[in-house]
Amino acid sequence: MKRQGSLVCVGTGMQLAGQITILAKSYIESADVVFTLVPEAYTERWLEKLNGDVRSLQGYYAKAGEIKNRRDSYAQMVDAILIEVKNGKDVVCAFYGHPGVFACVSHLAIEQAKEEGYSAQMLPGVSAEACLWADLGIDPGTGGHQSFEASQFMFYQHTPDPCAHLLLWQIGIAGEHTLTQFSTSSEKLQVLVEQLQQWYPAEHQVVLYEAASLPTQSPRIERINLADLPEAALSGITTLLIPPSKPLSHNDEILSKLGISATDLG
Ligand SMILES: C[S@@+](CC[C@H](N)C(=O)[O-])C[C@H]1O[C@@H](n2cnc3c(N)ncnc32)[C@H](O)[C@@H]1O
Structure with a gap:
């Protein structure tokens, strides 16, 4: 009982x-x-x-x-x-x-x-991510998406899929490991930019997103080049969206096992 x-x-x-x-x-x-x-x-x-x-x-x-x-x-x-x-x-x-x-x-x-x-x-609620897809008019099901906490993405061996949307949460404290600070620095963001450049070009357009907290406000949707992230204004409510940098490519091995031709997929 x-x-x-x-x-x-x-x-x-x-x-x-x-x-x-x-x-x-x-x-x-x-x-x-x-x-x-x-x-x-x-x-x-x-x-x-x-x-x-x-x-x-x-x-x-x-x-x-x-x-x-x-x-x-x-x-x-x-x-x-x-x-x-x-x-x-x-x-x-x-x-x-x-x-x-x-x-x-x-x-x-x-x-x-x-x-x-x-x-x-x-009980579930409407998250920042739910607002982001709505405000940006993106269906994450189109190419898939991944979400990481920005610092965890930096500290561990995560591999993003450049064909999918990538969300980095808590970008405003990216690289902050002491759990005592509420901001990051342009030096730490530069390290992140260099890490991300393994998959995304420096001029790739990324989005700084902040959902509106009042009905009278508009969301912040700011598109910048990835290379400019270290100088961007970030806060505790900023989420970074990195759109795909590559188109989806067929998995020929699986398609052949299924007897499907790539042209059947439209
Ligand atoms: C501790 S998490 C809380 C997330 C929250 N539980 C949710 O459901 O969205 C804080 C992070 O959520 C995201 N976030 C919080 N408020 C946001 C907002 N107004 N717009 C966009 N992202 C937001 C940011 O990435 C922020 O660093």
Whole structure:
């Protein structure tokens, strides 16, 4: 039997009030406690209107002038959430975007709550990536796509497919390994550009993308040459899209096994 106390992690979408699911909103309205991790004040205020006990997790990040590892911040956030679950409360955590996409606190909290015998689940939300395909008019199914966290892409042996779209998340902290800084440098971005030049020419057009967080705003869609990335203005909400640099090429071996001729594919 499950213990009393539960956890539901929901996404608020990228844009104020309009991208949350009906189900997520109803969980927020009926929760005993709502923890929030949203990047701007409007969404925070809106959530406060939905529930009388809304607590922001932002305070666990480093304060101005403080050096604090983000892993410590995340662990403290998880502890704060679990305390209320263990107090027998029905807890909802509202994260911007999709609660489990490039977001570890939701996964850690759900895992821990389940291990300790509590009911815990995640509801999906509209992520930055979902907005990107919509705003740019791209169907990622056309040639496929890959997504990486930018620093992880740099630190490990990932191989992008230049026939597919490539998304690099957290480009604004690319190459930052200490987990204490919230920005990158043109030197680190230059290393990334040189790495990417194994697959993409220097003049390949890439897109700096920022979904709008308010209905009155427009998304940022800025096309630049890959070589100009080190001087580009990047923030904590910038995602880098690298479109394909090569057309799809047929897999003749598989086509022949299937008895299909390349011309049959149109
Ligand atoms: C910690 S992840 C959170 C992602 C979020 N959970 C989601 O579902 O989109 C932060 C990264 O998401 C992307 N991101 C966040 N806000 C964005 C926005 N408004 N537009 C484009 N990308 C965004 C950026 O790559 C940013 O560095």
